[in-house]
Each structure stands twice: as C-alpha cells, then as structure tokens.
Amino acid sequence: MKFGVVLPSYGPRAGRLGILDTALAAEQFGFDSVWLTDHLALSLPEAETFGHIFEAVATLNYLAGSTSRIRLGISSLVLPQRNPLEVAKQLATADVLSSGRVMLAAGIGWSESEYRNLSSNFEDRAARMDEALKVLRTLWRGGSRPFSFQGKNYAFADVVFSPPPVQLGGPPLWVAGNSPAALRRAVMLADGWHADSLTAPALAELLAGVRAMIANRPFTVSMRATLTRQPAEDPSALHYGAPDALIGQLQELQSAGLEYLIFNVQAETQAERERILRSFAQEVVPALSQAH
Secondary structure (H helix, E strand, O other): OEEEEEOOOEOOOOOHHHHHHHHHHHHHOOOOEEEEOOOOOOOOOOHHHHOOEOOHHHHHHHHHOOOOOOEEEEEEEEHHHOOHHHHHHHHHHHHHHOOOOEEEEEEOOOOHHHHHHOOOOOOOHHHHHHHHHHHHHHHHOOOOOOEEEEOOOOEEEEEOOOOOOOOOOOOOEEEEOOOHHHHHHHHHHOOEEEEEOOOHHHHHHHHHOOHHHHOOOOOEEEEEEEEEOOOOOOOOOEEOOOHHHHHHHHHHHHHHOOOEEEEEEOOOOHHHHHHHHHHHHHHHHHHHHHHO
C-alpha cells in the first residue's frame, strides 16, 4: 500500500510554513505523496471549515519548487467549477515544473452555494464532469498537432497545447466520490477511484460490482481518511493512539481492495503532526509491509 499526507492548507491556523514543513517532513520520512484540498468560494456556514484555504493549484506549484522527490496531488479538485482547458494547462505546467510529480483526484463537489458564487450550474455538474475529464485526457495526450474538442458543454478548435505534461498521458487522474456513479465514472474515464472515509466492508461492497472491469488494467483504488488523536465514533476514522489497532484497520482496508491511503492528521501543533508522521513511517508502514 502507498501512503499520502493531506497538507494543513485549510482551517483557521493554516499557513505557508505549516504547509511547507509538513511537505518536507513527509518527503523526509519516505511518504509517497502530499495532497492539497480544493475550495474556491464557500459561503457560511460551510466556510467555517474551508473559508481560510490556500488555492490548491498555486500552492502545488509552490511545493514543486520546494520539494524534490515526493509526488504532489490535489484531493479533490472540484472540476466542473473550473474551465477544464485551463485546469489541463495549469497541471501540465506544474507537471513540467515538478519533473513529473503531479497527481489529480477530481470530483463534482457538494456545495451548491459555492457553484452559485462562481456563477456555475450545480444541477448539471455530473454531465460537465464527464466532458471535463475527456478534455483533460485529450489535451494531456501530447504531440505537436493542434487539439480540437466538441462537446455539449465545452468546445475548442485547433488549440496549441504546449508544453505537454512530463508524464506520458498526463498526471494520474482519479475520480473522487463514494457514490456508485462516481465509481463508474472512474472506471470508464480515469486511472483510479478516490473514495472518502469508508470502512473496509463498505469499500469491498462498492468494488464488488467493478472488479471484473478493473482486474486486467492499471487502476488505483485510493481513499482519503482522517487519522484521529482520540478514538472516534466514526468507524471509518483511523486512530493513531493504538498502533496495533491501526495496523489491523489498514490490513482490513487492504484486503478490501485499497491500494493508496491519503490521510489527514489531526494535530494541535506542527511538532505533534511531524511526530505522528515519523511514528507512522517508522512503525506502521514496516509492520503493514511485513504482514502483507
């Protein structure tokens, strides 16, 4: 199993140094990736959690110049709120600047007010998501010829798209969401699925319907989860205060089909966050590897 770390890029205490120090610590401790959260224009009460947030694409480029090995992702970018041609260009540029380290999990979003604030239609976001994923794929194929696309929601003709991403075919592209529709969209249009806070039985149940379709192709099953300081009522939460129990939870998730875990550490201070990351890398990851 691979592991990524959600960076503290949102919330009242989010700041540049916390984001950078966490990314550097994750790189030092051998994690596979770090991830930024995306929101652009939330209203209250939703903005109480995500109102103070660093814009994800700009911050990703900042980290590209501050790190050297670790992969850089967004979990999850609300793709239908943005022009997909612009997103394709931004992330292709970031892929070049980072020497091919960009990853993307994209979802349709959940905040109707945020769509409204961005003068975007909430009701047809699923259809626009499907087209937007095709736009990314079209533009990230590379090559010197101009690109054209004709869809119901997006269209362009003879666009010169250069430089292309460093990664062949573009950054790994996952579809985010826990619904069967999101999983089907991932299977049909993307490189992987990015779930959010599922238990092992729930993950296995959702995957059961698509296992035959993904068995013989590259496809990553990933999930974002919370690593809590105290035992939580939410059965999907991971509790780092009990290493053996945590390893057991991760083994169950791995058996259910999880290949890539991205976790958000609950910590009061930066020192505590880095201590948890070090402990996870030194104790949990080796134990899980030996068990598998």
